[in-house]
Amino acid sequence: xxxxxxxxxxxxxxxxxxxxxxxxxxxxxxxxxxxxxxxxxxxxxxxxxxxxxxxxxxxxxxxxxxxxxxxxxxxxxxxxxxxxxxxxxxxxxxxxxxxxxxxxxxxxxxxxxxxxxxxxxxxxxxxxxxxxxxxxxxxxxxxxxxxxxxxxxxxxxxxxxxxxxxxxxxxxxxxxxxxxxxxxxxxxxxxxxxxxxxxxxxxxxxxxxxxxxxxxxxxxxxxxxxxxxxxxxxxxxxxxxxxxxxxxxxxxxxxxxxxxxxxxxxxxxxxxxxxxxxxxxxxxxxxxxxxxxxxxxxxxxxxxxxxxxxxxxxxxxxxxxxxxxxxxxxxxxxxxxxxxxxxxxxxxxxxxxxxxxxxxxxxxxxxxxxxxxxxxxxxxxxxxxxxxxxxxxxxxxxxxxxxxxxxxxxxxxxxxxxxxxxxxxxxxxxxxxxxxxxxxxxxxxxxxxxxxxxxxxxxxxxxxxxxxxxxxxxxxxxxxxxxxxxxxxxxxxx
Amino acid sequence: xxxxxxxxxxxxxxxxxxxxxxxxxxxxxxxxxxxxxxxxxxxxxxxxxxxxxxxxxxxxxxxxxxxxxxxxxxxxxxxxxxxxxxxxxxxxxxxxxxxxxxxxxxxxxxxxxxxxxxxxxxxxxxxxxxxxxxxxxxxxxxxxxxxxxxxxxxxxxxxxxxxxxxxxxxxxxxxxxxxxxxxxxxxxxxxxxxxxxxxxxxxxxxxxxxxxxxxxxxxxxxxxxxxxxxxxxxxxxxxxxxxxxxxxxxxxxxxxxxxxxxxxxxxxxxxxxxxxxxxxxxxxxxxxxxxxxxxxxxxxxxxxxxxxxxxxxxxxxxxxxxxxxxxxxxxxxxxxxxxxxxxxxxxxxxxxxxxxxxxxxxxxxxxxxxxxxxxxxx
Numbered sequence: 001x002x003x004x005x006x007x008x009x010x011x012x013x014x015x016x017x018x019x020x021x022x023x024x025x026x027x028x029x030x031x032x033x034x035x036x037x038x039x040x041x042x043x044x045x046x047x048x049x050x051x052x053x054x055x056x057x058x059x060x061x062x063x064x065x066x067x068x069x070x071x072x073x074x075x076x077x078x079x080x081x082x083x084x085x086x087x088x089x090x091x092x093x094x095x096x097x098x099x100x101x102x103x104x105x106x107x108x109x110x111x112x113x114x115x116x117x118x119x120x121x122x123x124x125x126x127x128x129x130x131x132x133x134x135x136x137x138x139x140x141x142x143x144x145x146x147x148x149x150x151x152x153x154x155x156x157x158x159x160x161x162x163x164x165x166x167x168x169x170x171x172x173x174x175x176x177x178x179x180x181x182x183x184x185x186x187x188x189x190x191x192x193x194x195x196x197x198x199x200x201x202x203x204x205x206x207x208x209x210x211x212x213x214x215x216x217x218x219x220x221x222x223x224x225x226x227x228x229x230x231x232x233x234x235x236x237x238x239x240x241x242x243x244x245x246x247x248x249x250x251x252x253x254x255x256x257x258x259x260x261x262x263x264x265x266x267x268x269x270x271x272x273x274x275x276x277x278x279x280x281x282x283x284x285x286x287x288x289x290x291x292x293x294x295x296x297x298x299x300x301x302x303x304x305x306x307x308x309x310x311x312x313x314x315x316x317x318x319x320x321x322x323x324x325x326x327x328x329x330x331x332x333x334x335x336x337x338x339x340x341x342x343x344x345x346x347x348x349x350x351x352x353x354x355x356x357x358x359x360x361x362x363x364x365x366x367x368x369x370x371x372x373x374x375x376x377x378x379x380x381x382x383x384x385x386x387x388x389x390x391x392x393x394x395x396x397x398x399x400x401x402x403x404x405x406x407x408x409x410x411x412x413x414x415x416x417x418x419x420x421x422x423x424x425x426x427x428x429x430x431x432x433x434x435x436x437x438x439x440x441x442x443x444x445x446x447x448x449x450x451x452x453x454x455x456x457x458x459x460x461x462x463x464x465x466x467x468x469x470x471x472x473x474x475x476x477x478x479x480x481x482x483x484x485x486x487x488x489x490x491x492x493x494x
Numbered sequence: 495x496x497x498x499x500x501x502x503x504x505x506x507x508x509x510x511x512x513x514x515x516x517x518x519x520x521x522x523x524x525x526x527x528x529x530x531x532x533x534x535x536x537x538x539x540x541x542x543x544x545x546x547x548x549x550x551x552x553x554x555x556x557x558x559x560x561x562x563x564x565x566x567x568x569x570x571x572x573x574x575x576x577x578x579x580x581x582x583x584x585x586x587x588x589x590x591x592x593x594x595x596x597x598x599x600x601x602x603x604x605x606x607x608x609x610x611x612x613x614x615x616x617x618x619x620x621x622x623x624x625x626x627x628x629x630x631x632x633x634x635x636x637x638x639x640x641x642x643x644x645x646x647x648x649x650x651x652x653x654x655x656x657x658x659x660x661x662x663x664x665x666x667x668x669x670x671x672x673x674x675x676x677x678x679x680x681x682x683x684x685x686x687x688x689x690x691x692x693x694x695x696x697x698x699x700x701x702x703x704x705x706x707x708x709x710x711x712x713x714x715x716x717x718x719x720x721x722x723x724x725x726x727x728x729x730x731x732x733x734x735x736x737x738x739x740x741x742x743x744x745x746x747x748x749x750x751x752x753x754x755x756x757x758x759x760x761x762x763x764x765x766x767x768x769x770x771x772x773x774x775x776x777x778x779x780x781x782x783x784x785x786x787x788x789x790x791x792x793x794x795x796x797x798x799x800x801x802x803x804x805x806x807x808x809x810x811x812x813x814x815x816x817x818x819x820x821x822x823x824x825x826x827x828x829x830x831x832x833x834x835x836x837x838x839x840x841x842x843x844x845x846x847x848x849x850x851x852x853x854x855x856x857x858x859x860x861x862x863x864x865x866x867x868x869x870x871x872x
Contacts, residue, residue, distance in 0.1 A: 310584060
């Protein structure tokens with residue numbers, strides 16, 4: 001007979017559980033003698049709610065008039081979640097997850113009551129994707145809380161929440177969220193299959209899961225969006241995308257995505273359409289600036305003095321005359337400096353971080369120019385492109401844009417404008433090859449989809465903008481009737 | 495992309511870096527303006543205005559003069575006089591002494607045209623004085639050097655419709671076209687300042703004569719349509735005698751000058767079929783009367799009508815005079831021949847036969863003048 005399955009006598013039962021928990025002092029065991037019957041209770045003190053244990057379980061248990069049976073235990077104790085178990089492994093697992101296990105020695109089954117206590121933080125404002133205008137709430141580390149928020153925002157029975165468990169050693173609970181009547185089955189299947197096929201020891205976070213299941217992990221462009229904003233998540237779901245939540249992670253994953261959706265913010269929707277469009281276009285221009293500006297400076301000053309506007313020539317030349325390095329080195333140095341500042345600012349405690357910002361930004365910048373280390377025009381250019389790279393609503397995309405600059409500067413230093421064109425062509429070809437959950441990454445530009453431009457490059461008024469993004473192939477492409485939405489019936493004064 | 499491919503790319507980048515010559519701007523003497531003068535029978539003297547950047551100097555602009563037999567040789571010679579490598583990629587102004595220009599400009603133009611580093615939008619000019627005098631002059635306050643000043647001056651006047659286009663592109667275009675001659679602005683010095691003194695007229699690439707600055711208006715009137723020009727002209731003293739106001743102390747004496755603004759002109763040139771020398775020109779001018787030197791009753795419709803007619807008469811006679819001047823010098827800056835070619839298939843005008851036909855040119859002018867506004871009176 002297997003040594004780890006019930007029934008067991010009291011001594012061997014206690015021994016085995018103790019061994020299972022490596023003699024841990026956290027495992028609490030109690031043996032009660034009620035009306036001549038031995039009752040063994042196991043739990044981990046900090047995993048359960050003790051007051052509820054005492055009030056709802058121990059009190060009825062000890063005050064009983066007659067001996068208990070497994071059947072009575074399940075039916076007469078007023079706790080919603082209880083189950084019977086018959087193996088030591090399962091008992092141990094349940095104890096870890098916040099159960100109280102009651103066992104009558106000699107019986108075939110033990111009963112586990114779920115009384116979990118989890119340390120969760122309250123809902124807070126979004127930090128990395130903060131909005132000026134619109135919902136401020138952010139996801140938390142608790143899956144239950146996150147699902148609660150999502151159910152609250154998308155309160156339809158059409159919402160499907162599938163449960164998956166991933167991780168060979170440490171198991172993570174994963175939920176796939178989508179709207180059944182809208183989301184494309186192929187997208188859902190792809191997402192589900194990729195998660196199911198994972199053979200990893202553990203999944204630390206949503207972003208880790210994103211890296212594990214994305215289409216091309218060698219690309220520097222992220223292919224799935226990580227967001228901490230429930231409104232962004234729910235907006236994407238309602239447009240037919242598929243979302244993934246991982247327990248213990250404060251971000252959610254959305255796919256399939258296009259390059260342009262990384263530059264969309266839900267704030268564009270909350271703003272009126274003309275301002276939304278303006279801000280969205282501003283971000284694209286900022287991105288282009290951020291990538292091109294510094295390499296252009298390097299190329300113009302190293303090879304192509306002809307393209308410098310005559311009016312700029314004098315000030316550019318005079319500030320360059322002080323600098324002892326070639327422009328490539330100068331630009332790389334300063335770009336490194338900015339990256340250092342950013343990294344230091346992110347790592348340092350908030351109070352020191354502010355001081356560092358002043359020291360780095362103002363003192364270092366000023367001194368570098370005075371000392372003839374860099375030209376002041378380059379400082380302007382670098383600051384501008386650094387600023388521009390932070391306009392990306394997706395933190396991952398902003399980082400990708402900042403990293404692209406380095407090879408581009410080196411190429412500009414090696415080949416001038418030819419190098420820049422080479423790099424740009426390379427990036428475009430690379431982007432054309434990318435996919436997100438098997439859907440084209442550069443849509444709606446390629447494959448060209450006129451209707452999708454309305455809500456990707458620009459944002460049209462909601463009345464006009466009635467189509468769901470076609471590149472995710474939603475089952476239902478129309479959100480509403482554009483003519484009915486534009487109707488405005490005023491009440492006649494009578 | 496495999497590691498092998500990445501390796502190849504990295505190797506290619508590092509090897510081919512050496513292929514392109516580097517030109518760091520702080521090591522260059524960037525020429526922005528060049529003047530060519532005739533130094534001897536076969537030699538040129540070049541004056542180069544350039545920027546060179548040193549950490550110590552506050553004035554980055556310098557002027558170098560050198561002598562050589564070819565235009566590129568000038569730069570080689572001048573290289574011996576500076577610590578910076580001289581380059582011509584930022585040349586925006588090229589001036590030619592009139593003596594040099596009258597020998598033909600093609601040989602200098604040719605190198606400008608073929609050198610990809612030289613901008614096609616650079617300006618050209620002809621100078622009555624040695625260009626060295628113009629370019630070495632003390633710069634005015636608003637420009638860093640004299641070359642910059644002259645460039646801005648010509649640019650501004652082209653924009654204001656006071657001068658015809660003077661870019662290298664236009665010059666070369668006109669030079670290679672049959673039935674049209676190029677023109678360039680003419681410069682001189684007055685009181686130590688560079689000024690535009692007129693327009694240089696060319697026979698093909700050879701400078702022939704100078705058009706006075708008064709007559710540039712007529713050249714422009716026939717060359718293209720005015721959008722927002724201005725001009726003043728002198729009418730016969732007694733032309734508006736009957737409309738003079740009888741107020742005491744008003745200036746009835748002296749010449750009658752009229753100043754026109756916001757000139758908007760329409761131009762049609764019609765060559766007679768098969769006869770390039772027979773052309774008729776229709777000019778319609780609309781303008782605002784800005785100033786009139788005599789006290790004329792402008793509220794009177796008849797006075798305005800009379801004034802319009804007088805201006806028409808004056809413009810027409812001036813245009814005829816201007817045409818005589820062109821015929822005398824055998825130049826066609828307006829491009830009567832080119833217009834004929836554009837509208838006719840037979841009896842084509844060529845570069846060779848047009849020169850002989852210019853003196854036989856017979857153009858009938860029809861001028862229409864309309865004064866749109868004359869401002870409020872009283």
